[in-house]
Amino acid sequence: MKQSKTIGYVSLCAVLYCVLILSSCGQAGAPVTESERIEAPVDIRYIIQNPLTFSDVNENEQFGGMEFSGSYFQISGLKDQQVEDTINEHLQSMYALCQPGEVPQGAYEKFGDLKCAAQEIKLICYGNFNNVLSVSANYTWAFDDISDGRAPMWDCYYGEAETYNVDLNTGKEINLKDVFADNVDYSAMIAAEAEDILNRQGTEVNGDALAESLSAYLVEPRFLLWDSAFQAVGFIYRDASSDDGQDAEVSVGLSFNENFAAAKRFYDPDENIYSGDSEGEKTLLTYVGEIKEWEKNYTDEGVNVSLRAKYQEEFPEYALRAVFAEESADGDLIDRMKQILKGLSAQETDAYYDRFVDTSRVQDFINIRVYESAQVYSLTTDVSHLYSARQTLWCYRIGSGEPVQIRGIFREGADVEKILETAVADKLEADQKMLEESGMKRTIDVAAHAGGAADKFAGFCVNSNAIFAEYLGNPALPSYVIELKYADLGYENLNIFN
DSSP states (O other): OOBOOOOOOOOOOOOOOOOOSOGGGGGOSSOOOGGGOOOSSOOOOOEEBOOOEEEEEEEEEEETTEEEEEEEEEEEOBSOHHHHHHHHHHHHHHHTTSOTTOOOHHHHHHSTTSEEEEEEEEEEEEEEETTEEEEEEEEEEEEEOGGGOOOOOSSEEEEEEEEEEEETTTOOBOOHHHHBOTTSOHHHHHHHHHHHHHHHTTOOOOHHHHHHHHHHHHHSOEEEEOSSEEEEESOEEOOTTSSSOOOEEOOOEEEOOTTBOHHHHTOOTTOOOBSSSOOOOEEOOEEOOOEEEEEEEEEETTEEEEEEEEEETTOOHHHHHHHHTTSSOOHHHHHHHHHHHHHTTTSOEEEEEEEEEEEEEETTEEEEEEEEEEEEEETTTTEEEEEEEEEEEEEEETTOSSBOOGGGGBOTTOOHHHHHHHHHHHHHHHHHHHHHHTTOOOOSOHHHHHTTGGGOEEEEEEOSSEEEEEEOSSTTSOOEEEEEEHHHHOGGGBGGGO
16 A cells, blocks of 8 residues: 655646656556557547446444444446456455554554544545546545544545556456557656646756656556546655655646547447446547637726636637637627616616636537626616626537538438427426426426427537537527537437547
């Protein structure tokens, strides 16, 4: 079991640049045959959840003044019973690695003046996708002065962790090199991200110390595979020359992109390794690049105007043009607000106009979603004289300069009209039933709003597990946003899962 002392945490981000250290580490491990090689760029179309069943086992005990709680799980649903048994035995052995009531010497050394008040052993599944299972066993001890009868606090705690990443086809553990494409230097990627995190924490990074820290990590690397990201566990930056001399555990995280092979290496869409007929949920991969922003704030005759946008630097020119086209406010709406303010000149008012352009890249699509809101409010009379809120959505398929139409995400031959009318009707009906269950009346005629659905989409965004659409249920009324999950549209009907 490895000991870790954590003094900093930064959430996942991916800033990849070349670090000229330990380049040979990217080639560590057994050689890969040419037929098994996966080279970047890797095209990951989607992530699919493994249709496993998880059975939890929970324990609670008391050891003198120390409370113990433990939990682990077993899996079922694989066709190969031997592989399933092997994995379950490993999960159980991870749980049993530390005995209930046992406290490591390192914990006493850290909190020698306090008593161990609580112990927790917990197995957590972080990733269950594309025939990969990723698990962490967390062993935690809380120390406190429990002589006053209070419940134990978790302010002072000592933690250790083990990770387990397994190929569900074979029951064999996944090596770090298997996570990445075979022609990328993953050691440099990890080092670059670690250096970036340390710099943002205010640490002046020593190149030699970083190289030694990376070398130590790669001897026996621990890591987790989330559904769309890699996270190193137990990466300790040690710099003997630093003033404080402390070790820092750096949470190195990298979002999946074309350099990662984990989602492809163990998954064959034509081979089913599961015993049931159920299909796991499919999600599209979200790509994260360097984020840029622009912002404008000004006052126009009493109206406070705020215009903001976030976008990724590597977006193609046609998508950037669409983002920058939103740099100006809605002039007609601003003029209406000014007229209202003139009529309220004797009152204290609050008037604002806000437009925020949010963007993302999901699989082959770049989404642009504009949130616009405006209000004129009398502080004197506590009355709103104007309120407006709407969203505008559209997306571009990479390589095409025109926004995608709703029919463009369906496979040839799919009955788009029927599929969309059914999906919209089911969604709207569920929403109306929720209103009724909360004691409210229905607000729309579902059949009328769902009829001819395929021609009522003003725009939409492609997200990880659903589309969000600007929908004109009644063309005489303002549009509204509706969410339609890919599972409800039918994965087999959509060309985005090809």
